[in-house]
Amino acid sequence: MKPRTVLVGTDWWTDCDDVAAMRVLVWAEKQRMIDIMAIGINACMEYSVMSLDAFLQEEGRPGVPIGIDHKATDFGGNPPYQKNMAAGTHSTRTNADCEDAVRVYRRSLAHAQDKLDVVEIGYPQVLANLLLSPGDDISPLTGLELVSCKVNKLWMMAGNWGDEGNGVENNFARNPRSRAAGSYLCVHWPTAITFLGWEVANNILTGGTLTSSTDLVAQAMRDHNSSRGRSSWDPMLVLLACQGDETEAGYRTITGTARVDEQTGRNSFEILPNGNHSYVIKTKPDEYYKAAIDNILESMQRA
Template identity: 35%
Template structure:
């Protein structure tokens, strides 16, 4: 079946939206992003943090700085009480407090919604790929945003003009429940229903089978912030499923030889976050299914995470 999304020869203009903090695979996804950017496959326009944890923006900025990318804009959710507290700060507080960054306590980090609007408004039409690897609250706020001094377009209009594709690490396919959708069902349902470009979902079952991190923990320098993120989260464990890493890889390289796709349309329950799938060869949505052996994909992702600045 034809994919909805296929990268061209130029680097993909890319925005990452992440809940970095509750799970270490977000940090792994940022490491993969930097490796793919150095390969010339991604051009990172910005990153957004999508929980109320005050250390998410600083954690992102610290990892970016470690990789020598000190100028990447980083925005954050500016409401309180959403996934806030120790269960959602298992390593981001440590990283934000231990490495040089612009936002050690999050206060000075810009609001994600106007930063999204600026990055999109400044981009060519139909050029921006967004990968969401956490709850979709930032994207819902973007769609609901009004015309302002950044752009005369509403959020939905701006996305329709400037975005090329959305990649979502969320859902379980063909039906089920998954954490990112469950944490904010209203946002998941709204974005999946109203997002004006095509969407590809890399579901729970894809990343769950791809176990990475052991090489990072044994071979990366002890002061590597992504290694420290994995070590703080995992404790005595040596690997973690690669949910978020797959979304970044797909954004850069498409389905490639890694995955097959199923086209159709997703339906998300706005109360529970549970999703169902309607298969349609012409549908605006797609989800990934296994093609390459998970062990081979794990080896590829482990190698990308180990690429040093």
């Protein structure tokens, strides 16, 4: 079967679950499940690109196009893992070397031969700005038109859907830009969206079995004070998206229409049989998902 092409967005930020998720992503590409077309960073810090570039090189996947939202400096935090990851490795790119993430996405979509999937494990403002982008030197199509023509589906770690689809979660609610972008995205994104929410992965800790002193995922876990494991929000969403089928991945879906309140970031969900949105509910014990993620992380651990 031909690998599915994916665009990936990440808040390569303070949390180490993005690092674990990126390893799952590279693993899936090595398994010929996906092809990584580009990565967009939607939380900007001094070592954002340098640390991600270093990680991708260490994982055996150099040269992935990286875009960044240079304005996304308003999410706070000072993660030690980024500086430590960039130090002593072979990173060749910095924030200044990378284009705006919207341009990287527009170019990727314009050049895509077939429809691709978008995988988002961070904040939604890059995707919202993509929809709002006008035609330019890359393509005469607007961002909305490019997404309509070239995207099959959006897989997104966002929302807290445990209380009958109502809750508050960081990726939507972090700050005014994320709240406004989440609200806009849910109304205007033209393809199907599958959400994996906070409640699905909060109690599933992975990465705690990594013991290497030189492995970058293990180092990021230690830097985050999560050497015994971290909640698996991002790696579980990435693995689900790479598998590409909710049922086969061990979930059932609730279908309808999602909304995000622009002022509070609170998400809500109206159940509708023909809705364009879904959120997932686990159908297997937590240990099933934990083992799947840990096995992948361990299989690529550096000695």
